Amino acid sequence: MLQVWNLCLLGLLTQVRTSKALRDVSGFDTAPPKIAIIGGGIGGTSTAYFLKELFEDNAIIDLYESGAIGGRLATLPIAGYNYEVGGSIIHPKNQYMVDFTSKFGLQKSRACSGNVGLFNGEEYVYRDDSYKFVNFVKLLWRYGWDVYRLKQLTDEMLTNFARIYTLQTEGHAYQNVTSLLYDMDPMFSKMTHNSSAAWLKGFGFHDLMISELITAVTLCNYGQTPDVHAFVVRGGNKRVAEELLKHSRAAYLRRLVAEITPNGQGHFKVTSSETETPDSRVFSEENPSNIADSDLRSQDYDIVVIAAPLTKDNNNIKFVNFTKEFDFPGHYERIICTMVQGKVTPESLLLTPDDAIDEILVTNPKLMFNSFGKQCxxxxxxxxxxxxxxxxxxxxxxxxxDQLNIFFSKRNSTNVIDWLAYPHYDSDQKLGDFELLPGMYHVNAIEWAGSAMEMSIIGAKNVALLAYKYWLQNPNAGMKMPLKDEL
Incomplete structure (x- = not known):
């Protein structure tokens, strides 16, 4: 399993700043392209935004989304407040998300503060204290110098990961995920052929660290280490996706894409249907039903960007009459998010009423839950x-x-959100292609290296650059170089 994925779950993506003394060497004198983006999550909306930056007003962009804008970023109203039920945490070093939040004037809310416990089903192997120094001593006592060594290794990897921001600012684009990882660090692409456990053992980490601390983080979707300082966007992280769409000036078509067909001379025909989407679609990824043939409509495009998961077991888009056969392996992991307003029974979690634990991460994958936490x-x-x-x-x-009744003595409301949350990662991971064909691209290919909001935006930036270079038939389009001082 690629360690970059684990770092994404930890929320530890970093940033770099590049020189402002740059100039574009592309040139632009062609007719405006018609571009279709399929998917209105953070990947699709950021693609629209980056295309607007590159083409300025010289492109016509349609964004297809049958549900709500935001995709796997969503909020749920409970007792007069809204709560995150999808992608939750933005780390301060997520350069793109931080910049978008600032650029669009979105306010930041701090994440819930509270104590964390690591639970194996029989006891808590670690519990947070009110003091960070005490927490460090506790971790050091249980895991030894592995704690310090893990931080050193993570810092080194994050420094190398940050190269992607410089590369993309300079206009570099990659046809496949492997080459993108290689340019960040040749080690990253090699890591896709190792499990996390095997990779960490190769660096001399002990089994206890891997089986407890690392397992707890990877089991918990959007997990965070106890001392990570993070924030969420006030109103929900979906606000970023909504603002990206607004600033892209793309047309929002609330339609479900059923089919893509080549239409000669490098063009594509996108066939879609209008859908009556219930509000529950925001919180599930079930397929819409009762789509009549009379609802189908086709539109021609010069460029098609797919910003949605494509796998053999969950691919609702048909690729018709292509000479190339497309292979989308793998499947996405199902994560059930249960939101309960109510009173917890502490004894059911092996706690007392006086215990100050607000977030429980589990180290045992056989337990009935992966995490259990109080929300703000x-x-x-x-x-x-x-x-x-x-x-x-x-x-x-x-x-x-009956399981919920064990955990709660009183429940005022219960909501269940069924997500296909992130890819199932193998120890020898097959990585996909951003470019399916010249003029047709897949943003979500990057998820097989790491699934997080920031990773989706990196994939979107890469695809936007590929589309720009393709349309101008110039591999140097979008490339920037330092200005030379005049004598």
């Missing part, structure tokens, strides 16, 4: 005791009523 609303100005008690439970399978 995304639209509150401050977090006070007046906020309702809302809990988020991540699990691999739906929790039954």
């Amino acid at each position: 609303p995304v639209d509150a100005h401050d977090y006070s005791y007046d906020n309702p008690d809302v809990w988020k439970i991540f699990s691999s399978a739906p929790l039954e009523e």
Whole structure:
């Protein structure tokens, strides 16, 4: 499993700043292209935004999304407040997300503060204290110098990962995920052929660290280390996707794409249907039904960008009459997000009423949940005791009523959100292509290296650059070089 993926789950993506003394050497004198983007999540909306930056007003962009803008970024109203149920955390070193938040004037809310416990089903092998120094001593006592060595290794990897920001600012683009990883660090592409456990053992890390701390993070979707300082966007992270679409000036077509067909001379025909999408579609990825043939409509495009997951078991788009056969291997992991407003029974979690643990990460994959944590609303100005008690439970399978009744003595409301959250990663991971054909691209190919908001935006930037170079038939389009001083 690629370690970059683990770093994405930890929220530890970094940033670099590049020189402002750059000039574009592309030139632009062609007719405006018609571009279709399929998918309105963070990948699709950021693609639209980057295309607008590159083409300026010299492109016509349609964005197809049958549900709500944001995709796997979504909020749920509970007791008068809104809570994140999808992509939750933005680390301060996620350069693109941080820049978008600032550029669009979005306010930041701090993430819930609270104590974390690592639970193996029988006992808590680690519990947070109120003091960071005490927490470090506790971790050091249990895991030894592996804690310090892991930080050193992570810092080194993040420095290398940050090269992507410089490369993309300079206009570099990659047809496949492997070459993108290689330019960041040749080690990254090699890591796709090792499991996380094997890779860490190769660096001399002990089994206890891997089986407990690393397992707890990877089991918990959007997991965070205890001392990571992060923030969320007030109103929910989906606000970033909404602003990206607004600033791209792309047309938002609330339609479901059913088919893509080559239409001669390098053009593509996109066939879609209008959908009556219920509100619950924001919180699930079920296929819309009852689509009549009379609802179908086709439109020709010069460039098509697919910003949605494509796998053999979950591919609703048909590729018709292509001479190339497309292979989309793998599958996405199902994550059930159960949001409960109610009163927790501490004894059910092997806690006492006086225990100050707000987030439980599990080290045992056989338990019925992956994480169990108290939530803060995304639209509150401050977090006070007046906020309702809302809990988020991540699990691999739906929790039954009798199971929920064990954890809660009282439930005011219960909402279940069924996500296909992120790819299932293999120890020898096959990476995909951004360019399916000249003029047709797949943003989500990057998810097989790492699944996170920032990774999707990196994939979107890469695809936008590929499309720009393709349209101008110039591999140097979008490339920037330092200005030379005049004598």
